[in-house]
Amino acid sequence: MSSSSTPKVRVVTPGMRRWLRLDALLVFVTGVQCFVLAEYTALFFAWTIQPPLTAAFLGAAYWAALPLVWLSARAGPWARARVAVYGVLVFTTVTTVATLMHLDRFHLGAGQPPQALLAGWAWMVVYLAVPPSLLILLLRQWRAPGGDPARVAPLPGWARAVLGAQAVTMLPLGAWLFAAPGASGWWPWPLTPLTSRAVGAWLLGIGLTTAHAAWEGDWARLRPAMASYVLLGALQLVNTARFAGTVEWSEPGAALYVLFLMSVLGMGLYGWRAATQAGGGGREAAGARG
Numbered sequence: 001m002s003s004s005s006t007p008k009v010r011v012v013t014p015g016m017r018r019w020l021r022l023d024a025l026l027v028f029v030t031g032v033q034c035f036v037l038a039e040y041t042a043l044f045f046a047w048t049i050q051p052p053l054t055a056a057f058l059g060a061a062y063w064a065a066l067p068l069v070w071l072s073a074r075a076g077p078w079a080r081a082r083v084a085v086y087g088v089l090v091f092t093t094v095t096t097v098a099t100l101m102h103l104d105r106f107h108l109g110a111g112q113p114p115q116a117l118l119a120g121w122a123w124m125v126v127y128l129a130v131p132p133s134l135l136i137l138l139l140r141q142w143r144a145p146g147g148d149p150a151r152v153a154p155l156p157g158w159a160r161a162v163l164g165a166q167a168v169t170m171l172p173l174g175a176w177l178f179a180a181p182g183a184s185g186w187w188p189w190p191l192t193p194l195t196s197r198a199v200g201a202w203l204l205g206i207g208l209t210t211a212h213a214a215w216e217g218d219w220a221r222l223r224p225a226m227a228s229y230v231l232l233g234a235l236q237l238v239n240t241a242r243f244a245g246t247v248e249w250s251e252p253g254a255a256l257y258v259l260f261l262m263s264v265l266g267m268g269l270y271g272w273r274a275a276t277q278a279g280g281g282g283r284e285a286a287g288a289r290g
Contacts, residue, residue: 010078010146016137020073020084026126027062027069033119035059035235038243043113046123047106047194053243054195060235061202067227068209075224078141079148083212083225085141089134091205094178096127098197105194151218153278160214162267167211169260174203188254189246206232219271219278226271233265 012020033045038052038059049055065088072084099106107113107120155163177184177200181193191199213225240247240258247254 008146009076009149010144011076012073012078012081013137013141013144016081016085016141017073019134019137020069020081023088023130024066024070024073027065031059031063031066033059035063035239042116044115044119045107046116046120047102049195050192051189051243051246053189053239053246054191054199056239056243057236058195058198058202060239061206061232063235064228064232067231068224071224071227077149078144078146079216079218080221081224082141083209083216083222085134085138086212087205087207087209089131089138090208091201092127092134093131094201094204095198096131098178098194098201099124099127101197102194151220153219153274155214155217155219155222159267159271159274160217162263163210163214166260166263166267167207167214170203170207170210174200174205174207176200177203186251186253188248188251188257189243219274222271223275226268226275229264229268230272231268233261233263233268236261237265 034041034049034055036059037044038049038055041052041055042048045055049058068084069088072081075081106123107116108124112120177187177191177196179200181191181196181200184191184196187196187199209225209228213222216222237258240261249255
C-alpha cells in the first residue's frame, strides 16, 4: 500500500499542545502550594484549608496530574493524548462552580497577605478562563483531519474491569461530595462544604479519566494516565502517613480509603510497565512538533 493511501492519523493540534504544557506548569505550582505548604495555605494559597491533610490531598491530586498533561503534550496522535483532556475539563468546570458558590472563603479582599491575595486572584483568573478555552480547543481538535491509529496492545479483561470498578467508585462519591457536602461525615477526615466540593471535583475528574482509560482499551494510549495513577496512589498514601493523626482510623472508611489507594498504585504500576512495553512513550507519530 502506498503512503498516499495510508489513512491519516489525527494528531494533537498546536493549540492543544500549548495548553497541555501550560496546564503542566499550573498543576506543578498549585501542587507546591497545597502539598509542600499544606500547613500554610492561609499565607500561600487561594483560600485557607483546614485540616492540612485536605490541602495535601488536593496538592497530591494536582501533582499526579502533571505526568498526565505533560506526557500527553508530548504525544503525537490525538488518541494518545485525549485521555488527559476530558477529565480535566470536567474537573476544572466543577471546581469553577464550587469557587463561585464559596467566594466568601477566598483570599480576594483587603487585609489578606500579599501572596495570599495574589494566589486568590490568580485562582479566579485560571478557573474562569480554563473551561471555556479548553472547550474551544477541544472543538478545534475534533475538527482536525484524520482518525485514530489501530489499537496495538489491548487491555486484558481484568484490567478493564479493575479500571471500571475504580471509576464506578469515584464518580458517584465525587458527585455526592459535591452535591451534599453536609453528608461527608463518612469521609476519613473532616471536610468543610468548600473542601468537600473541591475533593468531589477531583474524584469526578479522576473518575472520568479512569473510565476513559478503560474505554480506550489500549496500553499504548494510556502511558500518561498510568504514570498519573502511580503518582496519585503513592502521594496520597504518603499523605495518609504524614497526617495519620488527622485520619479517623476508627471509622471503616479509613481502611477502605487506604485499600483503594493501594489498588490505584498497583494498577498504575502494572499499567505503566505494560504501556511502556507497548510503545506508548515519546513522540512516536508524525506531527508531534512544536
